[in-house]
Amino acid sequence: MLVRTNRAALMPRLLTRLPIGSQAVADAGDFAPDRIFSIAFCGEDAENSVIRVKGQRSIVCKDEADLLDAFERNAAYRVAEAARERVFIHSGVVGWRGRAILLPGQSCYGKTTLVTRFLEAGATYYSDEYAVLDRQGWVHPYPRSLHIRREPGKLTQTVVPFGELGVTGGVGSEPIQPALMLCCRYRQDAHWQPKPLTAGAAALELMRFSFTAYWSPEAAFHAAGQTATHVEAWRGRRGEAQPVVEWALKRLDAGD
Numbered sequence: 001m002l003v004r005t006n007r008a009a010l011m012p013r014l015l016t017r018l019p020i021g022s023q024a025v026a027d028a029g030d031f032a033p034d035r036i037f038s039i040a041f042c043g044e045d046a047e048n049s050v051i052r053v054k055g056q057r058s059i060v061c062k063d064e065a066d067l068l069d070a071f072e073r074n075a076a077y078r079v080a081e082a083a084r085e086r087v088f089i090h091s092g093v094v095g096w097r098g099r100a101i102l103l104p105g106q107s108c109y110g111k112t113t114l115v116t117r118f119l120e121a122g123a124t125y126y127s128d129e130y131a132v133l134d135r136q137g138w139v140h141p142y143p144r145s146l147h148i149r150r151e152p153g154k155l156t157q158t159v160v161p162f163g164e165l166g167v168t169g170g171v172g173s174e175p176i177q178p179a180l181m182l183c184c185r186y187r188q189d190a191h192w193q194p195k196p197l198t199a200g201a202a203a204l205e206l207m208r209f210s211f212t213a214y215w216s217p218e219a220a221f222h223a224a225g226q227t228a229t230h231v232e233a234w235r236g237r238r239g240e241a242q243p244v245v246e247w248a249l250k251r252l253d254a255g256d
Contacts (some may be wrong), residue, residue: 001078003071006037010064015253016058017072019079020142037071040180042079051063072144077129080211083132086140090209091131093139093144095124095172096252100139102131102231104209110186110241112146117241120169121249126172134175135219138227141172178227179255180248181205183235192243199225202233 003014012248038052048123049067051059053074061067080088092103092111101118103111112133119125127142134140183205184194197205206224207213213220238244 001075002036002038003039005030005041007039007041013064013068014071017068017075019076020144027167037075037112039067039071043115057106061137064138068245077211080130081215083088083212084216085134086214087133087210087220089133089206089224090129092128093126093131094118095126095143095169095176096179096249098176099106099193099252100126100176100251101248102139102178102181102204102227103132104181104183104205105185106209110184110238113186114182114184114241116146117245118248119169122167122169123249124169124172125167126176131178133223133227135223135226137223137228137230138175139174139227143171171225178231180252181227181231181233182244182248183233184238184244186241187237188239190237190239192236192247194234194236194247197235199228199233200233202231203228205233205235 003011003018003030004177005011005014016027035053040050040052042050051061051067051070051074059070059074077184080086089102089104090106092105092115094101094103094115096118101123103109115125115128124137125143127144128146129144130142132140132142137194181197181202182194183197203221203224206227207217207220210220210224213224
């Protein structure tokens, strides 16, 4: 992956948004990138910035925050596309006593709010955006900085490094098996009254939010099926996050 821009001052901030495990190299020598991100500014204002991927105009950004978010999303998508041994699901993930809780959903579902509340309760941080599954259905860590929306349903985000949250559960470093899956989109004034999902319905929910399903549906379906076989899945609308967190942790602890 090659990243270039005509505004040098932006490069350090772009580098902070590279996918997990990336290493920045100033001189790649004979390296032949499979994807080129070109960020161009027309004039002095960030409002005129454009992201081009493979030379094609991809996104016009309204400000620097929008630009950085768009770059991060596109770079992560490229990693998911290239990962032949992993399946990427749009989902928050936390660990609790050696087992994973999956929180699948699109943007504005309230995933990061739930992840944050789980972390405050002592859970281990795995991801606020991607559940990375292997062929056995185990989830691997993807611990990027949290992207917190200050107003529910709004696109504007504040990037908060995990270390600034002051939580005690730490960051996951090893794959763990999912034990609980909560499909719970935020809705103001809703009450958490979940209904159980069958293994088949749980697998379809994972497929619904899988990036990998677009280019490798067989791999995505296999991983989703493996996960759904071992996970206890529930679906329901939620209001405040705290009742969901308390319900989930109590349920997991009761199964010990």
